Amino acid sequence: MQPFLRQQIKFAIVIATYHPSNPNALWEKYKDEMVDDILHRVWTTNFNFDIESNDEMRNDALVLIEDMCVLMCGSLLSTLGMPAPNRSRHTAFNLELQREKNYDLDEQAERVQKNVPLLNAEQKNVYDSLMKVVDDGTGGIYFLDAPGGTGKTFVISLILATIRSRSQIALAVTSSGIAATLLEGGRTAHSALKLPMNLLMVD
Numbered sequence: 790m791q792p793f794l795r796q797q798i799k800f801a802i803v804i805a806t807y808h809p810s811n812p813n814a815l816w817e818k819y820k821d822e823m824v825d826d827i828l829h830r831v832w833t834t835n836f837n838f839d840i841e842s843n844d845e846m847r848n849d850a851l852v853l854i855e856d857m858c859v860l861m862c863g864s865l866l867s868t869l870g871m872p873a874p875n876r877s878r879h880t881a882f883n884l885e886l887q888r889e890k891n892y893d894l895d896e897q898a899e900r901v902q903k904n905v906p907l908l909n910a911e912q913k914n915v916y917d918s919l920m921k922v923v924d925d926g927t928g929g930i931y932f933l934d935a936p937g938g939t940g941k942t943f944v945i946s947l948i949l950a951t952i953r954s955r956s957q958i959a960l961a962v963t964s965s966g967i968a969a970t971l972l973e974g975g976r977t978a979h980s981a982l983k984l985p986m987n988l989l990m991v992d
């Protein structure tokens with residue numbers, strides 16, 4: 790059993806098999822304990838122990854409890870006298886989202902202020918063009934190519950910082966793990982987008 794599910798499983802057993810007289814009151818009493826493990830995972834993933842439990846996490850706990858109740862007694866929480874989870878809001882421990890919302894905005898803004906004036910003409914052209922696409926919301930696919938060491942990563946990092954400094958989300962995905970280490974918040978596309986691995990393919 791995964792240790793982080795223990796509290797929710799115990800709660801589900803009580804609700805699904807003992808049929809307490811007031812399940813809703815029980816949930817109100819223990820709902821904060823139900824998210825302890827979720828909160829702990831969010832803390833350790835984000836290296837930020839200031840994050841507090843929130844409705845999103847409580848909703849995630851309810852979804853887990855309901856899934857287990859359905860397995861145990863075939864009933865949804867609403868029929869067992871409990872609040873129904875909002876499935877459309879279920880984030881499945883949305884650590885990715887927490888992580889992307891967790892950048893220090895001042896730090897990002899400071900980096901932008903310090904580094905934009907350093908861009909050379911070509912870098913500035915790339916930076917301005919891509920930021921315009923972001924600002925206009927037009928989107929698109931852009932390929933940035935230049936000889937090694939000429940500042941591609943520098944520009945890309947600055948674009949990421951600019952977007953993040955505005956509380957917007959910029960995912961940095963790369964094709965290799967080594968490349969991912971060069972960008973703040975960088976992940977491989979396989980990890981970030983849960984791309985399937987073709988283990989039979991030989992490069």
Ligand SMILES: Nc1ncnc2c1ncn2[C@@H]1O[C@H](COP(=O)(O)OP(=O)(O)OP(=O)(O)O)[C@@H](O)[C@H]1O
Binds near residue numbers: 908938942
């Ligand atoms: N405009 C700039 N002002 C100051 N330093 C810069 C600037 N552009 C790039 N650099 C620095 O130059 C070095 C090389 O830049 P960077 O790593 O971005 O190049 P790259 O094109 O991504 O290289 P590679 O293709 O080898 O990965 C880095 O130390 C980077 O911080």
